[in-house]
Amino acid sequence: MSIEFLDPTHESQSGASAAAKRLASLSGATIAIVSNGKKGTKPFFDAFERELSDRYGVARVVRLTKSNYSAPVEPGLLAESGRWQALIAGIGD
Amino acid sequence: MLRSKRHTVEDLAAAQEFFHSRGWTDGLPVVPPTPAAVQACLEWVGMPPGQLIGVEPVRQRAISAEKLAVNAVMAGCLPMHFPVVVAAFTAMLREPFLLHGATASTGGCAILIVVNGPVRKDLGMSGGFNALGSSDRATTAIGRAIRLILCNLLDARPGDVDRSTLGHPGKISYCVAEDEENTPWRPLADERGSPAHASSVTVMAAGAPRQFMNEWTTRPEEILDTCVAEIKAVMRHYSIWPGNYAVVLPPQLRAHFDAAGWSKAEVREYVFRHARIKRREWAECGKGSVVGENGEREYAALREPDDLLVIAAGGPAGGFGAVIPPWYGSKSNAVTLAIGACVDCEV
Numbered sequence: 001m002s003i004e005f006l007d008p009t010h011e012s013q014s015g016a017s018a019a020a021k022r023l024a025s026l027s028g029a030t031i032a033i034v035s036n037g038k039k040g041t042k043p044f045f046d047a048f049e050r051e052l053s054d055r056y057g058v059a060r061v062v063r064l065t066k067s068n069y070s071a072p073v074e075p076g077l078l079a080e081s082g083r084w085q086a087l088i089a090g091i092g093d
Numbered sequence: 094m095l096r097s098k099r100h101t102v103e104d105l106a107a108a109q110e111f112f113h114s115r116g117w118t119d120g121l122p123v124v125p126p127t128p129a130a131v132q133a134c135l136e137w138v139g140m141p142p143g144q145l146i147g148v149e150p151v152r153q154r155a156i157s158a159e160k161l162a163v164n165a166v167m168a169g170c171l172p173m174h175f176p177v178v179v180a181a182f183t184a185m186l187r188e189p190f191l192l193h194g195a196t197a198s199t200g201g202c203a204i205l206i207v208v209n210g211p212v213r214k215d216l217g218m219s220g221g222f223n224a225l226g227s228s229d230r231a232t233t234a235i236g237r238a239i240r241l242i243l244c245n246l247l248d249a250r251p252g253d254v255d256r257s258t259l260g261h262p263g264k265i266s267y268c269v270a271e272d273e274e275n276t277p278w279r280p281l282a283d284e285r286g287s288p289a290h291a292s293s294v295t296v297m298a299a300g301a302p303r304q305f306m307n308e309w310t311t312r313p314e315e316i317l318d319t320c321v322a323e324i325k326a327v328m329r330h331y332s333i334w335p336g337n338y339a340v341v342l343p344p345q346l347r348a349h350f351d352a353a354g355w356s357k358a359e360v361r362e363y364v365f366r367h368a369r370i371k372r373r374e375w376a377e378c379g380k381g382s383v384v385g386e387n388g389e390r391e392y393a394a395l396r397e398p399d400d401l402l403v404i405a406a407g408g409p410a411g412g413f414g415a416v417i418p419p420w421y422g423s424k425s426n427a428v429t430l431a432i433g434a435c436v437d438c439e440v
Contacts, residue, residue, distance in 0.1 A: 003108050005125040006097035008117050008163045008245040010154055070194030070424045072151050093199070 020086070027057035029085040034077065036069040041092030048090075095128055095142050095159055112167075117245055119237070119265060123167040134162035137172035138179055146179065147186035149247055151193040156182070156246055161238075164245055168238035173216060174231050177294060178238045180432040181206045184296045185239075189426040195298035196249040201257030202420030204239050205299035205339065206268040207404055208232070209282035210292030212432055218270030224406035225269055225302050225341065225415060236266030261301035269341070269406050276347055276405040278357050285402075285429040297337055297402065297427040298420035303327065308412035311349045316414075317363050323416040324368040324394045329378050333370070334422025335396045340364070341415040343407025361398035368394035402427060 023029060031052055035041040045063065052058040062084060064077050073089075081087060102108045108125045112118045124130070135142055135158055142159035149156060158179065165178045185192050185204065195202055208218060216231035227233040243249035251257065257264075273280050282293030303326070307319040320340055327338075340360070342350070350360065373388030375381065395401055407413065419425065 002101050002103055003105065003125050003127065004099055004101045005108065005127050006095060006099060006131055006159075006163045008097075008112075008126060008160070008167055008241070010156075010160065010246045010248075011098055012155070068194075068424065070198060070421070071191055072193070 023086055026052065026086075028059045030060040030062060030083060031058050032062040032064060032081065032084045032087040033090050034064045034066060034073055034087060035090045036092060037066045038069050038092045041090055044092055045090055095131060097131075097159060097163060099128070116250055117241075118167070119240055119244065121237075121265075123241075124169055126163040126166040130166045131159065131162045133172045134165055134170070134175040135159065138176050140179075146183055149186065149192060150188070152247075154247065156186070160246055161242060164241040165234075165238040168241050169230070169234040170238050171234075174235050174238075176432050177206075177208060177212060177216070177231075177235050177292075178242075180294045180430050181235070181239055181296055182242060184294055184428040184430040187428045187430075190296065190298065190428050191425040192247075193254075195420055195425045196243050196247065197254050197256055198420065199256050199258045200300075200421050201260040201264075202298045202300055202425075203261060203263035203267045204236075204243075205263065205297045205417060206236060206239065207281055207295040207297070207339075207402070208235075208268065208270045208292070209273065209280040209287070209295070210290065210432070212292035213270040213273070220270040220272035220406045222408035224272070224343075224408070227266060228269075232268040232270060233266050236263075236268035239268075240264055240266065263299065263301055267299065269404065272344070272405045272407070275344055277351060278347075278403070278405055281402055281404055282429050282431075284357060285427075287429050287431050292432040293429055294432060295402065295427055295429040297339060297417070298425035299339065300327075300331070300418040300420060302341070302415040302417050304413055304415050306411075306413050308345070311352070313350050313353050313355045313360075314363065316346055316349060316412075317360065318367070320414055320416060321364060321367045324364070324418070325370050327416065327418040328368075328370045328392065328394055329374055331418065332421055333372070333375070333392045335393055335400065336419035336421070336423040336425075337400050337402060337427040338364075338368075338394055338419060339402040339404055339417035341404045341406050341417065343411060343413060344405075344409050345412050346414055347405055357403040358398070360403050361395075361401040364401050365393065365395045365398040396423060 140158040144158040287293040
C-alpha cells in the first residue's frame with residue numbers, strides 16, 4: 001500500500017536577499033569589506049585590500065568589522081553603504 | 094489547508110530511503126509525515142497550517158506551524174508533544190538566543206530544552222533515571238524534532254549551515270524535564286519569570302554535559318566545590334567567557350541541600366562567587382601564548398548569579414551531577430517561554 005507524506009523542507013526560497021548586480025569594473029570603485037571580526041581575518045583582508053588596489057585599481061577600500069561575529073551585521077555599520085559600489089562580507093576564523 | 098508538497102512512495106521501506114537520500118533525516122528512521130498525522134498535530138495546538146511561528150532573522154525565512162508539525166511527526170512526536178515543540182522553537186527565535194550563530198558555529202553546541210510544569214506529567218516525561226540520556230518517549234521525540242526542524246527548515250545539516258567541528262551527541266536529542274515533585278526547590282521556569290503553575294520551556298545553546306561526582310560529603314559547599322571545579326575546567330580548556338551554565342543535581346545530592354536549607358538562589362550565589370579563574374591559568378593547559386600581560390585578570394563563569402540554570406533531575410541513587418556549559422559565553426542567552434504563549438507575548 002502506498003504512503004503519501006508531506007515535504008519537510010523549507011520549500012519557499014523567497015527571502016530578503018538576492019544576488020547583487022555585478023560591477024562592470026572595479027577600477028576607481030570604493031569597495032567595503034565587512035569582517036566578521038575574527039582575528040584571522042585581518043592579515044587575510046590586508047592582503048586582499050592590496051590586491052584590490054594594486055591589481056584591480058580599486059580607489060578606496062573601506063574596512064568594517066562586526067561587533068559580534070556570530071550575529072548578523074548591525075544596521076549602523078552599513079549606514080554609508082550608498083557611497084560604496086560593492087560590499088564584500090568576509091568570514092574568517 | 095496543508096500546503097507542503099506531497100510525495101508518494103510504495104511502502105515504509107521506500108519512504109525511509111526517500112528521506113535518507115535527500116538528507117532529510119538525522120540518520121535514524123523517521124515516521125512518514127502523512128497529511129493526517131500533521132493535521133492532528135495542528136489541531137492539537139489549534140493552529141492553522143499557515144500560522145507564522147516566527148521569522149529566522151538571518152535569511153528571513155518564515156517558519157509556519159505546518160512545517161514544524163511535519164518535522165515533529167518525522168521525529169516521532171505525538172500530537173500532544175507538539176505544543177512543547179512549538180514553544181521551544183518560538184523561544185529559539187527570540188533575539189537573545191541568536192539562533193543562526195548557535196546552529197552554525199564551529200563550536201558545535203546543541204539545543205538543550207528544559208521542560209517545566211504540568212505538561213511533564215501529561216506527556217509522561219520522567220526527569221528521573223537517565224534524565225540526560227533519552228529518559229522517555231516525549232523528551233526524546235521533542236528534542237529530536239528540534240534537530241530535524243533545524244536541518245530541514247534552516248539547512249543546519251552537517252557541512253551545510255551547521256559548521257560544527259565536532260558537535261556532540263546532544264544534537265540528536267537534548268531535552269530534559271525537571272523533577273519538580275521530588276524537590277522543595279522552585280521550578281526553573283518559575284524562577285526565570287514564567288507564570289506560576291504554567292507549563293514552560295527553557296532553551297539554551299549548550300555544550301555536552303560534563304558529569305561530576307561527589308558522594309563523600311553532605312555539605313552543600315563541598316558538593317558545589319566539585320561542580321565549580323568542573324566549570325573551571327571548562328573555562329580553562331574551552332572558553333573563558335561568562336554566560337549561561339546549567340547545573341543538573343540528582344536526588345542524592347539534592348537531599349544534602351534540602352537538609353541544609355539551601356535554595357536554588359543560594360546555589361547560584363555560591364557558584365557565582367567561586368567559579369572564577371585567572372587568565373594565567375591558561376598557561377597550565379597549553380594556552381600560554383594568549384595569556385599576554387593580563388595574567389592576573391580574573392574571569393567569572395557567570396555575569397551574575399542568575400546566569401546559572403539550576404535543574405533538579407536524575408535517578409534516585411548516585412551522587413552524580415552535571416555541568417552543562419554554554420556554547421560560547423554570552424553570545425547566546427537562554428530563553429524561557431510559557432507553552433501556548435504567542436510569538437509576541439512576553440513572559
